[in-house]
Amino acid sequence: MQRYSGFGLVKHALSHHENWQRQWRNPTPKPAYDVIIVGGGGHGLATAYYLAKEFGITNVAVIEKGWLGGGNTARNTTIVRSNYLWDESAFLYEHAMKLWEGLSQDLNYNVMFSQRGVMNLGHTLQDMRDIQRRVNANRLNGIDSEVLDTAGVQKIVPIMDCSKNARYPVLGASWQPRAGVARHDAVAWGYARGADALGVDILQQTEVIGFKIRDGQIYGVHTNRGDIEAKTVGCVAAGNSGVLAGMAGFRLPLESHPLQALVSEPIKPVLDTVVMSNHVHGYVSQSDKGDLVIGAGIDGYNGYGQRGSYPTVEHTLQAIVEMFPIFSRVRMNRQWGGVVDTCPDACPILSKTPVKGLYFNCGWGTGGFKATPGSGHVFAASLAKGEMHPIAAPFSIDRFHSGALIDEHGAAGVAH
Numbered sequence: 001m002q003r004y005s006g007f008g009l010v011k012h013a014l015s016h017h018e019n020w021q022r023q024w025r026n027p028t029p030k031p032a033y034d035v036i037i038v039g040g041g042g043h044g045l046a047t048a049y050y051l052a053k054e055f056g057i058t059n060v061a062v063i064e065k066g067w068l069g070g071g072n073t074a075r076n077t078t079i080v081r082s083n084y085l086w087d088e089s090a091f092l093y094e095h096a097m098k099l100w101e102g103l104s105q106d107l108n109y110n111v112m113f114s115q116r117g118v119m120n121l122g123h124t125l126q127d128m129r130d131i132q133r134r135v136n137a138n139r140l141n142g143i144d145s146e147v148l149d150t151a152g153v154q155k156i157v158p159i160m161d162c163s164k165n166a167r168y169p170v171l172g173a174s175w176q177p178r179a180g181v182a183r184h185d186a187v188a189w190g191y192a193r194g195a196d197a198l199g200v201d202i203l204q205q206t207e208v209i210g211f212k213i214r215d216g217q218i219y220g221v222h223t224n225r226g227d228i229e230a231k232t233v234g235c236v237a238a239g240n241s242g243v244l245a246g247m248a249g250f251r252l253p254l255e256s257h258p259l260q261a262l263v264s265e266p267i268k269p270v271l272d273t274v275v276m277s278n279h280v281h282g283y284v285s286q287s288d289k290g291d292l293v294i295g296a297g298i299d300g301y302n303g304y305g306q307r308g309s310y311p312t313v314e315h316t317l318q319a320i321v322e323m324f325p326i327f328s329r330v331r332m333n334r335q336w337g338g339v340v341d342t343c344p345d346a347c348p349i350l351s352k353t354p355v356k357g358l359y360f361n362c363g364w365g366t367g368g369f370k371a372t373p374g375s376g377h378v379f380a381a382s383l384a385k386g387e388m389h390p391i392a393a394p395f396s397i398d399r400f401h402s403g404a405l406i407d408e409h410g411a412a413g414v415a416h
Ligand SMILES: Cc1cc2nc3c(=O)[nH]c(=O)nc-3n(C[C@H](O)[C@H](O)[C@H](O)COP(=O)(O)OP(=O)(O)OC[C@H]3O[C@@H](n4cnc5c(N)ncnc54)[C@H](O)[C@@H]3O)c2cc1C
Pocket: 038, 039, 040, 041, 042, 043, 044, 063, 064, 065, 066, 067, 068, 069, 070, 071, 072, 073, 074, 075, 076, 077, 078, 079, 080, 206, 207, 208, 209, 236, 237, 238, 239, 240, 244, 259, 260, 261, 295, 336, 337, 338, 339, 340, 364, 365, 366, 367, 368, 369, 370, 371, 416
């Protein structure tokens, strides 16, 4: 793999940057692999990378029906935090956070992880009680988390309307200083480049259209480019997970919904943190390019269209403008949607399935980007050892039979 460095940049400038290597190959599918990963989003690519890097399993294919990261990975608003309420989620997201903190160095690829802090506003007394409870739980789990009062919020975000007459009065917030944002494309590309260099085959424009199952054991997949065999298959297909489970003959407790986001025209730097409000259902940050990155909750109906409805956009912008009157004349540039797979307890599924050798990593809903390194890491360990990693184990589909649900609706909140 060609390593990136300041020196390399200068060297390639001499040849007008025309001799850079391709970041990953475009291989022809082999008839068989040790492991197949279905889905070339951040989670699938991270799984392949850690399988090769940490477990020496390099005979791996990542099968992607479109282009790398073209699913939710490239459509998300990139909020990264780990301040979840329950121990199980806190361990999972904090595991990811620790990997984020060294990811650019590990991948030799700048994923632009910016720890600018994430603030979650409280507008009612009950919001503030919930915030206090979650911050206490976070601290018990060693996660940096603070309660801010109104003055504390105003100090960090002077442009917010924190006046007493505001339509949504700001009573305080939870604040995680280590949280922030990262560059979504770079995460997919960095993992793809790292996995490819270790020997993983990344097969784009290849769609899984069925599974090869005999006597309850998986032994391969049918694709639009022919059959490929493997005794271990990990499905990491986000909003299409229910469709894939259907092909394998079982159902998952998932609903697929559109989730949308939008960005404004670029403006001068005015906001150097991430502000979320569960109560009014909106959140905003400012990207390095200067555009405001805005989102909200899911569109209420089920669907696979990668676009959202106008009422949700209208509601989101109303909420943002109430909190930030300064943004009222900013023009919006683009709006788009992704298809998110939501679980009844707002937690993911990392699990074995009724088919031996077939595993699913899904149900991340509206908040899985932040988990990308941790999810890939623990899923790779589970596939390599044939047993779910201890951090992943509580997220098994068995919880929907046993009742051991992990209700994160509060901390998932406006859902990022
Ligand atoms: C608008 C929006 C905003 C969001 N904001 C945030 C946020 O701020 N913070 C956060 O943490 N999370 C956020 N999320 C959620 C986050 O994007 C996802 O949870 C995460 O990216 C999921 O990653 P993934 O790799 O599992 O899925 P994806 O990136 O969707 O990858 C799945 C891949 O599987 C492929 N695939 C599907 N079916 C098949 C098949 N049959 N054969 C082959 N390939 C197949 C798809 O083409 C896709 O590329 C947001 C999501 C959206 C839509």
